[in-house]
Amino acid sequence: MEKARTDTFLITGGSGYFGYRLACSLHKKGAKIILFDTIPPRQETPEDIVFVQGDIRDYAQVEKAIPGVNCVFHIASYGMSGREQLNRQLIEAVNVQGTQNILKACTEHGVSRLVYTSTFNVVFGGQVIENGDESLPYLPLHLHPDHYSRTKSLAEMAVLKASGTPLNGGSGVLKTCALRPAGIYGPGEQRHLPRIVGYIEKGIFRFVYGKSTSLVEFVHVDNLVLAHELAAVALTSERQHCSAGQAYFISDGRPVNNFEFFRPLVEGLGYPFPKLRLPISLIYFFAFVTEIIHHLIGPFYNFQPLLTRTEVYKTGVTHYFNMTKAKAELGYEPQEHSLDEVVQWFRSRGHGKKTRNSFLCRFLLHILFATAFVAVALSFLPIVGI
Known part of the structure:
Protein backbone atom coordinates (compact mmCIF):
# COMPACT_ATOMS: atom_id res chain seq x y z
CA MET A 1 0.00 0.00 0.00
CA HIS A 192 -19.42 -10.23 21.49
CA LEU A 193 -16.87 -12.82 22.63
CA PRO A 194 -16.72 -11.81 26.33
CA ARG A 195 -20.51 -11.97 26.46
CA ILE A 196 -20.47 -15.46 24.95
CA VAL A 197 -17.71 -16.63 27.30
CA GLY A 198 -19.68 -15.18 30.21
CA TYR A 199 -22.71 -17.27 29.23
CA ILE A 200 -20.51 -20.36 28.93
CA GLU A 201 -18.88 -19.85 32.33
CA LYS A 202 -22.17 -19.09 34.09
CA GLY A 203 -23.68 -22.33 32.81
CA ILE A 204 -26.28 -20.55 30.69
CA PHE A 205 -25.05 -22.03 27.40
CA ARG A 206 -26.96 -25.30 27.80
CA PHE A 207 -28.80 -25.40 24.47
CA VAL A 208 -28.53 -24.43 20.83
CA TYR A 209 -31.38 -23.47 18.52
CA GLY A 210 -32.41 -23.42 14.91
CA LYS A 211 -31.59 -26.00 12.27
CA SER A 212 -28.18 -27.66 12.36
CA THR A 213 -27.94 -26.88 8.65
CA SER A 214 -28.36 -23.11 9.06
CA LEU A 215 -25.29 -21.19 7.91
CA VAL A 216 -23.95 -17.75 8.80
CA ASN A 257 -23.36 -23.06 11.52
CA ASN A 258 -23.23 -20.36 14.19
CA PHE A 259 -22.96 -22.76 17.12
CA GLU A 260 -20.47 -25.07 15.41
CA PHE A 261 -18.30 -22.01 14.79
CA PHE A 262 -18.09 -21.48 18.57
CA ARG A 263 -17.59 -25.17 19.44
CA PRO A 264 -13.76 -24.79 19.58
CA LEU A 265 -14.19 -21.92 22.05
CA VAL A 266 -16.59 -23.85 24.30
CA GLU A 267 -14.51 -27.03 24.32
CA GLY A 268 -11.21 -25.14 24.34
CA LEU A 269 -12.23 -23.56 27.66
CA GLY A 270 -13.06 -27.02 29.03
CA TYR A 271 -16.85 -27.03 28.80
CA PRO A 272 -19.13 -29.62 27.18
CA PHE A 273 -20.90 -28.58 24.00
CA PRO A 274 -24.72 -28.51 24.43
CA LYS A 275 -26.75 -31.40 23.04
CA LEU A 276 -30.19 -29.86 23.52
CA ARG A 277 -31.53 -28.16 20.38
CA LEU A 278 -34.59 -25.91 20.63
CA PRO A 279 -36.79 -24.50 17.84
CA ILE A 280 -35.88 -20.99 16.76
CA SER A 281 -39.52 -19.87 17.06
CA LEU A 282 -39.39 -20.56 20.79
CA ILE A 283 -36.17 -18.59 21.27
CA TYR A 284 -37.54 -15.72 19.20
CA PHE A 285 -40.65 -15.58 21.38
CA PHE A 286 -38.46 -15.62 24.50
CA ALA A 287 -36.40 -12.73 23.09
CA PHE A 288 -39.60 -10.83 22.27
CA VAL A 289 -40.88 -11.19 25.83
CA THR A 290 -37.47 -10.16 27.18
CA GLU A 291 -37.53 -6.99 25.07
CA ILE A 292 -41.01 -6.12 26.37
CA ILE A 293 -39.80 -6.57 29.94
CA HIS A 294 -36.75 -4.43 29.22
CA HIS A 295 -38.97 -1.72 27.76
CA LEU A 296 -41.08 -1.70 30.93
CA ILE A 297 -38.33 -1.80 33.55
CA GLY A 298 -35.30 -0.61 31.54
CA PRO A 299 -35.57 2.99 32.83
CA PHE A 300 -35.15 1.61 36.37
CA TYR A 301 -32.96 -1.44 35.75
CA ASN A 302 -31.04 -1.59 32.47
CA PHE A 303 -30.34 -5.34 32.48
CA GLN A 304 -28.54 -7.22 29.71
CA PRO A 305 -31.02 -9.36 27.71
CA LEU A 306 -29.92 -12.93 27.13
CA LEU A 307 -30.77 -12.42 23.46
CA THR A 308 -32.63 -9.87 21.36
CA ARG A 309 -34.87 -10.80 18.42
CA THR A 310 -32.27 -9.59 15.93
CA GLU A 311 -29.58 -11.69 17.59
CA VAL A 312 -31.82 -14.76 17.28
CA TYR A 313 -32.21 -14.16 13.54
CA LYS A 314 -28.52 -13.39 13.01
CA THR A 315 -27.40 -16.57 14.75
CA GLY A 316 -30.13 -19.01 13.77
CA VAL A 317 -31.26 -18.14 10.23
CA THR A 318 -29.17 -18.88 7.13
CA SER A 338 -9.45 -20.21 13.45
CA LEU A 339 -10.64 -19.64 17.01
CA ASP A 340 -7.44 -21.14 18.46
CA GLU A 341 -5.90 -17.72 19.08
CA VAL A 342 -9.15 -16.56 20.68
CA VAL A 343 -9.16 -19.57 23.02
CA GLN A 344 -5.54 -18.89 23.98
CA TRP A 345 -6.32 -15.21 24.61
CA PHE A 346 -9.10 -16.07 27.06
CA ARG A 347 -7.11 -18.85 28.75
CA SER A 348 -4.17 -16.50 29.25
CA ARG A 349 -6.54 -14.26 31.22
CA GLY A 350 -7.71 -16.95 33.59
CA HIS A 351 -10.80 -18.15 31.78
CA GLY A 352 -11.50 -21.86 31.72
CA LYS A 353 -13.52 -24.62 33.28
CA LYS A 354 -15.31 -23.33 36.36
CA THR A 355 -18.63 -24.48 37.77
CA ARG A 356 -20.58 -21.61 39.22
CA ASN A 357 -23.84 -19.74 39.17
CA SER A 358 -25.93 -22.90 38.69
CA PHE A 359 -28.88 -21.08 40.28
CA LEU A 360 -28.82 -18.47 37.52
CA CYS A 361 -28.67 -21.20 34.90
CA ARG A 362 -31.68 -23.03 36.39
CA PHE A 363 -33.58 -19.77 36.74
CA LEU A 364 -33.09 -18.80 33.10
CA LEU A 365 -33.97 -22.27 31.87
CA HIS A 366 -37.15 -22.18 33.95
CA ILE A 367 -38.06 -18.84 32.38
CA LEU A 368 -37.40 -20.26 28.93
CA PHE A 369 -39.61 -23.29 29.46
CA ALA A 370 -42.31 -21.14 31.09
CA THR A 371 -42.22 -18.98 27.98
CA ALA A 372 -42.62 -22.11 25.87
CA PHE A 373 -45.66 -23.12 27.90
CA VAL A 374 -47.23 -19.68 27.43
CA ALA A 375 -46.53 -19.79 23.69
CA VAL A 376 -48.20 -23.18 23.35
CA ALA A 377 -51.18 -22.08 25.48
CA LEU A 378 -51.66 -18.95 23.38
CA SER A 379 -51.71 -21.02 20.21
CA PHE A 380 -54.93 -22.69 21.41
CA LEU A 381 -56.77 -19.43 22.05
CA PRO A 382 -59.61 -18.68 19.58
CA ILE A 383 -58.93 -15.93 17.04
CA VAL A 384 -61.35 -13.09 17.66
CA GLY A 385 -62.36 -11.06 14.60
CA ILE A 386 -62.45 -7.28 14.65
Missing part, protein backbone atom coordinates in the same frame (compact mmCIF):
# COMPACT_ATOMS: atom_id res chain seq x y z
CA GLU A 2 2.26 2.80 -1.23
CA LYS A 3 -0.58 5.31 -0.91
CA ALA A 4 -0.78 4.89 2.87
CA ARG A 5 2.70 6.38 3.37
CA THR A 6 1.64 9.90 2.49
CA ASP A 7 -1.98 9.84 3.64
CA THR A 8 -3.54 11.11 6.85
CA PHE A 9 -6.45 8.97 8.02
CA LEU A 10 -9.18 9.91 10.48
CA ILE A 11 -10.78 6.87 12.11
CA THR A 12 -14.09 7.47 13.91
CA GLY A 13 -14.59 4.93 16.66
CA GLY A 14 -10.82 4.60 16.55
CA SER A 15 -10.49 3.50 20.17
CA GLY A 16 -12.66 0.43 19.58
CA TYR A 17 -11.35 -3.04 18.84
CA PHE A 18 -11.51 -2.90 15.07
CA GLY A 19 -10.70 0.81 14.73
CA TYR A 20 -7.54 0.43 16.78
CA ARG A 21 -6.40 -2.63 14.79
CA LEU A 22 -6.94 -0.71 11.54
CA ALA A 23 -4.99 2.25 12.93
CA CYS A 24 -2.03 0.09 13.93
CA SER A 25 -1.92 -1.62 10.52
CA LEU A 26 -1.96 1.69 8.64
CA HIS A 27 0.59 3.17 11.04
CA LYS A 28 3.02 0.34 10.33
CA LYS A 29 2.76 1.23 6.64
CA GLY A 30 3.81 4.81 7.39
CA ALA A 31 0.44 6.57 7.40
CA LYS A 32 -0.49 9.40 9.75
CA ILE A 33 -3.39 8.44 12.01
CA ILE A 34 -5.98 10.44 13.94
CA LEU A 35 -8.23 8.45 16.28
CA PHE A 36 -11.58 10.12 16.99
CA ASP A 37 -13.64 8.65 19.81
CA THR A 38 -15.46 9.49 23.02
CA ILE A 39 -12.87 7.61 25.10
CA PRO A 40 -9.10 7.05 24.69
CA PRO A 41 -7.79 3.66 23.48
CA ARG A 42 -7.31 1.04 26.18
CA GLN A 43 -4.13 -0.21 24.55
CA GLU A 44 -0.78 1.50 24.55
CA THR A 45 -0.67 3.74 21.48
CA PRO A 46 2.40 4.84 19.47
CA GLU A 47 3.30 8.45 20.24
CA ASP A 48 2.73 9.68 16.70
CA ILE A 49 -0.83 8.36 16.55
CA VAL A 50 -3.01 11.34 17.49
CA PHE A 51 -6.07 10.87 19.68
CA VAL A 52 -8.86 13.45 19.50
CA GLN A 53 -11.61 13.05 22.07
CA GLY A 54 -14.99 13.91 20.62
CA ASP A 55 -18.51 12.81 19.80
CA ILE A 56 -19.74 12.46 16.21
CA ARG A 57 -23.14 13.75 17.34
CA ASP A 58 -21.53 17.18 17.80
CA TYR A 59 -20.53 18.72 14.47
CA ALA A 60 -18.19 21.25 16.07
CA GLN A 61 -16.18 18.41 17.61
CA VAL A 62 -16.01 16.54 14.33
CA GLU A 63 -14.90 19.68 12.52
CA LYS A 64 -11.94 20.16 14.89
CA ALA A 65 -10.52 16.73 14.04
CA ILE A 66 -10.82 16.73 10.27
CA PRO A 67 -8.55 19.48 8.83
CA GLY A 68 -5.63 18.01 6.88
CA VAL A 69 -7.23 14.58 6.56
CA ASN A 70 -7.09 12.75 3.20
CA CYS A 71 -9.43 9.87 4.00
CA VAL A 72 -11.98 9.05 6.71
CA PHE A 73 -12.79 5.56 7.94
CA HIS A 74 -16.22 6.01 9.52
CA ILE A 75 -16.52 3.08 11.92
CA ALA A 76 -18.29 4.63 14.93
CA SER A 77 -21.81 3.36 15.53
CA TYR A 78 -24.12 2.40 18.37
CA GLY A 79 -26.68 -0.30 19.11
CA MET A 80 -25.11 -3.37 17.51
CA SER A 81 -26.02 -5.91 20.19
CA GLY A 82 -27.49 -6.58 23.60
CA ARG A 83 -29.28 -3.87 25.56
CA GLU A 84 -27.73 -1.20 23.30
CA GLN A 85 -30.17 -2.36 20.60
CA LEU A 86 -33.07 -1.11 22.70
CA ASN A 87 -31.89 2.52 23.06
CA ARG A 88 -33.59 3.94 19.98
CA GLN A 89 -32.85 7.61 20.61
CA LEU A 90 -29.10 7.18 21.02
CA ILE A 91 -28.93 4.78 18.06
CA GLU A 92 -30.61 7.35 15.82
CA ALA A 93 -28.37 10.19 17.01
CA VAL A 94 -25.10 8.31 16.53
CA ASN A 95 -25.79 6.29 13.41
CA VAL A 96 -27.81 8.78 11.36
CA GLN A 97 -27.01 12.27 12.61
CA GLY A 98 -23.41 11.32 13.33
CA THR A 99 -22.95 10.09 9.78
CA GLN A 100 -24.48 13.29 8.40
CA ASN A 101 -21.95 15.26 10.46
CA ILE A 102 -19.07 13.24 9.03
CA LEU A 103 -20.30 13.77 5.45
CA LYS A 104 -20.75 17.50 6.02
CA ALA A 105 -17.26 17.83 7.51
CA CYS A 106 -15.71 15.94 4.59
CA THR A 107 -17.30 18.19 1.98
CA GLU A 108 -16.60 21.44 3.86
CA HIS A 109 -12.96 20.58 4.56
CA GLY A 110 -12.01 18.98 1.25
CA VAL A 111 -11.68 15.35 2.35
CA SER A 112 -11.88 13.37 -0.87
CA ARG A 113 -12.38 9.81 0.42
CA LEU A 114 -14.70 8.15 2.92
CA VAL A 115 -14.94 4.42 3.69
CA TYR A 116 -18.05 3.55 5.71
CA THR A 117 -18.27 0.44 7.90
CA SER A 118 -21.79 -0.86 7.34
CA THR A 119 -23.33 -4.28 8.09
CA PHE A 120 -24.95 -7.35 6.51
CA ASN A 121 -28.14 -6.16 8.22
CA VAL A 122 -28.92 -3.56 5.57
CA VAL A 123 -30.33 -6.37 3.40
CA PHE A 124 -31.10 -8.98 6.08
CA GLY A 125 -34.08 -9.01 8.41
CA GLY A 126 -34.62 -12.67 9.24
CA GLN A 127 -35.21 -14.06 5.75
CA VAL A 128 -33.03 -16.85 4.33
CA ILE A 129 -30.27 -15.56 2.04
CA GLU A 130 -27.95 -18.05 0.35
CA ASN A 131 -24.92 -16.78 -1.58
CA GLY A 132 -26.43 -13.30 -1.89
CA ASP A 133 -24.63 -10.47 -3.61
CA GLU A 134 -24.70 -6.68 -3.82
CA SER A 135 -27.60 -6.71 -6.31
CA LEU A 136 -29.94 -7.49 -3.38
CA PRO A 137 -32.12 -4.47 -2.54
CA TYR A 138 -32.10 -2.81 0.85
CA LEU A 139 -34.54 -4.43 3.23
CA PRO A 140 -37.59 -2.12 3.48
CA LEU A 141 -37.01 0.03 6.54
CA HIS A 142 -40.25 -0.97 8.27
CA LEU A 143 -39.25 -4.66 8.13
CA HIS A 144 -36.09 -4.28 10.20
CA PRO A 145 -36.57 -6.03 13.57
CA ASP A 146 -34.26 -3.54 15.33
CA HIS A 147 -33.42 0.15 15.16
CA TYR A 148 -29.69 -0.43 14.68
CA SER A 149 -30.19 -2.19 11.34
CA ARG A 150 -32.68 0.43 10.19
CA THR A 151 -30.35 3.33 11.00
CA LYS A 152 -27.32 1.62 9.49
CA SER A 153 -29.34 1.28 6.27
CA LEU A 154 -30.19 4.98 6.34
CA ALA A 155 -26.57 5.87 7.00
CA GLU A 156 -25.23 3.67 4.22
CA MET A 157 -27.72 5.11 1.75
CA ALA A 158 -26.61 8.62 2.71
CA VAL A 159 -22.92 7.73 2.36
CA LEU A 160 -23.28 6.17 -1.08
CA LYS A 161 -25.56 8.97 -2.29
CA ALA A 162 -22.90 11.49 -1.23
CA SER A 163 -20.32 10.01 -3.57
CA GLY A 164 -19.66 12.64 -6.22
CA THR A 165 -20.58 15.60 -4.00
CA PRO A 166 -18.40 18.64 -4.88
CA LEU A 167 -15.88 19.60 -2.21
CA ASN A 168 -15.55 23.14 -0.89
CA GLY A 169 -13.03 25.28 -2.70
CA GLY A 170 -13.37 23.42 -5.98
CA SER A 171 -10.87 20.75 -4.92
CA GLY A 172 -12.64 17.84 -6.54
CA VAL A 173 -15.48 15.61 -5.36
CA LEU A 174 -16.06 13.28 -2.44
CA LYS A 175 -15.65 9.57 -3.22
CA THR A 176 -17.35 7.11 -0.86
CA CYS A 177 -17.88 3.38 -0.49
CA ALA A 178 -19.38 1.03 2.12
CA LEU A 179 -18.18 -2.30 3.47
CA ARG A 180 -20.74 -4.72 4.90
CA PRO A 181 -18.90 -7.06 7.28
CA ALA A 182 -20.07 -10.24 8.91
CA GLY A 183 -19.68 -10.72 12.69
CA ILE A 184 -16.14 -9.76 13.75
CA TYR A 185 -13.92 -12.04 15.81
CA GLY A 186 -10.30 -12.17 16.87
CA PRO A 187 -8.18 -12.20 20.04
CA GLY A 188 -9.11 -9.31 22.30
CA GLU A 189 -12.51 -8.61 20.72
CA GLN A 190 -14.52 -6.90 23.47
CA ARG A 191 -18.14 -6.74 22.32
CA GLU A 217 -20.61 -15.97 8.33
CA PHE A 218 -17.87 -14.33 10.37
CA VAL A 219 -14.88 -12.17 9.53
CA HIS A 220 -11.54 -12.15 11.31
CA VAL A 221 -10.44 -8.69 12.35
CA ASP A 222 -7.29 -8.89 10.19
CA ASN A 223 -9.35 -9.70 7.10
CA LEU A 224 -11.62 -6.75 7.83
CA VAL A 225 -8.58 -4.47 8.24
CA LEU A 226 -7.31 -5.65 4.87
CA ALA A 227 -10.67 -4.97 3.21
CA HIS A 228 -10.77 -1.41 4.54
CA GLU A 229 -7.25 -0.64 3.40
CA LEU A 230 -8.03 -1.97 -0.07
CA ALA A 231 -11.28 0.00 -0.24
CA ALA A 232 -9.46 3.24 0.59
CA VAL A 233 -6.91 2.63 -2.16
CA ALA A 234 -9.69 1.76 -4.63
CA LEU A 235 -11.15 5.24 -4.08
CA THR A 236 -7.96 6.93 -5.37
CA SER A 237 -7.33 8.22 -8.88
CA GLU A 238 -4.57 5.61 -9.27
CA ARG A 239 -7.34 2.99 -9.21
CA GLN A 240 -9.75 5.11 -11.25
CA HIS A 241 -11.96 5.53 -8.16
CA CYS A 242 -13.31 2.04 -8.92
CA SER A 243 -15.00 1.58 -5.53
CA ALA A 244 -16.74 4.99 -5.51
CA GLY A 245 -20.43 4.72 -4.78
CA GLN A 246 -20.19 0.96 -4.23
CA ALA A 247 -21.02 -1.44 -1.39
CA TYR A 248 -19.19 -4.71 -0.68
CA PHE A 249 -19.94 -7.77 1.46
CA ILE A 250 -16.90 -8.77 3.53
CA SER A 251 -16.36 -12.04 5.40
CA ASP A 252 -13.92 -14.94 5.74
CA GLY A 253 -15.82 -16.61 2.90
CA ARG A 254 -16.58 -19.76 4.92
CA PRO A 255 -20.29 -20.17 5.77
CA VAL A 256 -20.71 -22.20 8.97
CA HIS A 319 -27.68 -15.78 5.54
CA TYR A 320 -24.36 -15.68 3.74
CA PHE A 321 -22.97 -13.77 0.77
CA ASN A 322 -20.45 -14.23 -2.01
CA MET A 323 -17.56 -11.81 -2.38
CA THR A 324 -16.99 -11.90 -6.11
CA LYS A 325 -17.36 -8.13 -6.30
CA ALA A 326 -14.95 -7.42 -3.43
CA LYS A 327 -12.37 -9.76 -4.90
CA ALA A 328 -12.68 -8.35 -8.41
CA GLU A 329 -12.83 -4.63 -7.59
CA LEU A 330 -10.84 -4.40 -4.35
CA GLY A 331 -8.50 -7.34 -4.73
CA TYR A 332 -9.78 -8.76 -1.44
CA GLU A 333 -8.53 -12.27 -0.63
CA PRO A 334 -9.37 -13.30 2.95
CA GLN A 335 -6.81 -15.31 4.88
CA GLU A 336 -7.86 -18.41 6.80
CA HIS A 337 -8.12 -18.09 10.58
